[in-house]
Amino acid sequence: MASVTFRNVYKRFGDVTAVNNLNIDVADKEFLVLVGPSGCGKTTALRCLAGLEEISDGEILIGDRVVNDVAPKDRDIAMVFQSYALYPHLSVYDNMAFGLKLRKVPKEEIKRRVNEAADILGIRDLLDRKPRQLSGGQRQRVAVGRAIVREPKVFLFDEPLSNLDAKLRVAMRAEISKLHQRLQTTFIYVTHDQIEAMTMATRIAVINKGVLQQLDTPQNLYDKPNNLFVAGFIGSPAMNFFAGKLRKDGGKLLVDTGDFVVPIPASRAKPYESHAGKDIIFGIRPENIHDADFIPPNIDAEKVSVKVDVTELMGNEIFLYLVSGKNTFVSRVDPRSKLRVGQQAQVAFDMDSFHIFDAATEEAIR
Amino acid sequence: MPSISQTFDSLRSSQKFQKRFSIAIRLVIAVILIVFSIFPVLWIVSASFDPSQSLATQTSLIPSNASLQNYQRLFSKDPNYKFGDLVFEKWIWNSVKISGISTILSLMITTMAAYAFSRMRFKGRVTMLKGILLIQVFPNLLALVAIYVLIFQTGEIIPRLGLNTHAGLIMVYLGGSMGMNIWLMKGFLDTIPRDIDESGMVDGASHWQIFWNLILPLLRPILVVIGILSFIGTYGDFILARILLNDVNQYTLMVGLQIFTSGQFDQKWGVFAAGALIGALPIMIIYLALQDQIVGGLTQGAVKG
Numbered sequence: 207m208a209s210v211t212f213r214n215v216y217k218r219f220g221d222v223t224a225v226n227n228l229n230i231d232v233a234d235k236e237f238l239v240l241v242g243p244s245g246c247g248k249t250t251a252l253r254c255l256a257g258l259e260e261i262s263d264g265e266i267l268i269g270d271r272v273v274n275d276v277a278p279k280d281r282d283i284a285m286v287f288q289s290y291a292l293y294p295h296l297s298v299y300d301n302m303a304f305g306l307k308l309r310k311v312p313k314e315e316i317k318r319r320v321n322e323a324a325d326i327l328g329i330r331d332l333l334d335r336k337p338r339q340l341s342g343g344q345r346q347r348v349a350v351g352r353a354i355v356r357e358p359k360v361f362l363f364d365e366p367l368s369n370l371d372a373k374l375r376v377a378m379r380a381e382i383s384k385l386h387q388r389l390q391t392t393f394i395y396v397t398h399d400q401i402e403a404m405t406m407a408t409r410i411a412v413i414n415k416g417v418l419q420q421l422d423t424p425q426n427l428y429d430k431p432n433n434l435f436v437a438g439f440i441g442s443p444a445m446n447f448f449a450g451k452l453r454k455d456g457g458k459l460l461v462d463t464g465d466f467v468v469p470i471p472a473s474r475a476k477p478y479e480s481h482a483g484k485d486i487i488f489g490i491r492p493e494n495i496h497d498a499d500f501i502p503p504n505i506d507a508e509k510v511s512v513k514v515d516v517t518e519l520m521g522n523e524i525f526l527y528l529v530s531g532k533n534t535f536v537s538r539v540d541p542r543s544k545l546r547v548g549q550q551a552q553v554a555f556d557m558d559s560f561h562i563f564d565a566a567t568e569e570a571i572r
Numbered sequence: 573m574p575s576i577s578q579t580f581d582s583l584r585s586s587q588k589f590q591k592r593f594s595i596a597i598r599l600v601i602a603v604i605l606i607v608f609s610i611f612p613v614l615w616i617v618s619a620s621f622d623p624s625q626s627l628a629t630q631t632s633l634i635p636s637n638a639s640l641q642n643y644q645r646l647f648s649k650d651p652n653y654k655f656g657d658l659v660f661e662k663w664i665w666n667s668v669k670i671s672g673i674s675t676i677l678s679l680m681i682t683t684m685a686a687y688a689f690s691r692m693r694f695k696g697r698v699t700m701l702k703g704i705l706l707i708q709v710f711p712n713l714l715a716l717v718a719i720y721v722l723i724f725q726t727g728e729i730i731p732r733l734g735l736n737t738h739a740g741l742i743m744v745y746l747g748g749s750m751g752m753n754i755w756l757m758k759g760f761l762d763t764i765p766r767d768i769d770e771s772g773m774v775d776g777a778s779h780w781q782i783f784w785n786l787i788l789p790l791l792r793p794i795l796v797v798i799g800i801l802s803f804i805g806t807y808g809d810f811i812l813a814r815i816l817l818n819d820v821n822q823y824t825l826m827v828g829l830q831i832f833t834s835g836q837f838d839q840k841w842g843v844f845a846a847g848a849l850i851g852a853l854p855i856m857i858i859y860l861a862l863q864d865q866i867v868g869g870l871t872q873g874a875v876k877g
Contacts (some may be wrong), residue, residue: 236734305775
């Protein structure tokens, strides 16, 4: 068990800066998820922590110890690889015992730990098999088991679920969460899947182009994204964005997108006053756009005329792809909605839940 | 008009016919190839049982006066017989020894070099790889004189590595076989995911432990292939051994056998054929023993499959 600290960490490959001034403090026993699009540097950051890549600048600490020059084997970490990286010629038992054997752990102790880990993961009856005789999900468990038996201070996961099918992924997600509660160890988990990040993390670090965008709890990331990238990355379907202007009209602050105009409620207007007349990006999540016939009570609804372009029936909800002038956007409406493709209709924006970003800096205005 | 089911039936039977026809063609081709490649072997077998010692008079595959005379002469120590002082068993042993040792040494060097080329990033890596390839372009034969002088000079300083020594010959073989094998081995190593190395690294293994415990077992198929190729290559080599060895007791099988055919009016083709057949035994034994090992797909299951 230990904290992990990235302090001004840089990693450069030639001219490319994969990790750019990364600063993260991971508390002991925390489940931190690094999330971002492909090639954003999240895996590189994890590999730097594991010691598989040397950092170009800065410091990485595990506990109180600077580990910049410490070999991977001496960092007291365990890593689960995306490809599982099981040793194909060794049985499941030997795969799990390999690290312990190298560390000259007594045979009895190895046996106890492997069996214990196998019990946790439900792979006790697979111990004699070779990796090629296992299914994807079972290999995944062995890879996790290999990490558990080491009893490391920090667990590293590099997109461990991306090779599993959708159903198994959901199940393993829950299991890894359970494992974290049970082991009470620091977990650092890399994924490109924001749903994995949202469901498992105690805190999420959103990374883009090597730069940390925001580090916060899942709920805060969702409710208060710092910038346009985080707002667009977290949530599915993604937040809708409308380029527009803030306009002042008779004491009222209006968002003018060119195709429609919505007023900002007086109660929320204050932070935006100073941006009146400037270019902004107006963001609203699909679930905050309602069918005008099914507006929930007690919200500040603002109606906008749209044309329905595509409907996607999900059963418990309907995704409507809407067009208003040059803007296309998604709304997630009540399943009873009668709106159909091609219809002209009215939808209601919930003006209690919107986001406004500075068009130039793409930072949130609060 | 035929019904749909009838059309279907005729289509199916014609497909069946096509299938049988293509199998028949393949069989014919296979039989031709087998006859083509097995005929010389049969001829040698026949010649080895023919005591007449002449290839010209051999008119049928089954000699009329077949006997084991040639085989007896091979191993005979009869001083009255012209080749009685030759040491056929010794030649076989020499050949097996030289081929065996150079194969094992060459596998060791090749594997370690290929591992370094595949896994480590160092200055001059690409240049060296290209250099190895370039050297391979020139056949060993071109360097014959140079090799002779090299070994001769070496022998002046270290007599055990000089002319007429097996160690010297092994050294030459080692140098010659390495280039292509390193490329072959590196190609195979490159297909083994680096994740395995890195996983081993995190698990606490040193470079050597990763190489020895994790990677080497996965190399078995290519080790067997390179091993066999290199054994056959050295076992069957004539020219280098002929040049570097000059004592009958030091001869390898290939050099020794040639004596039987070198007398101008005294060629013993029958004895030669018998010797060649016995000489082929070690290779056959190795093939049979290792044929199960030549299987790919051992890495299957390492990563997502």
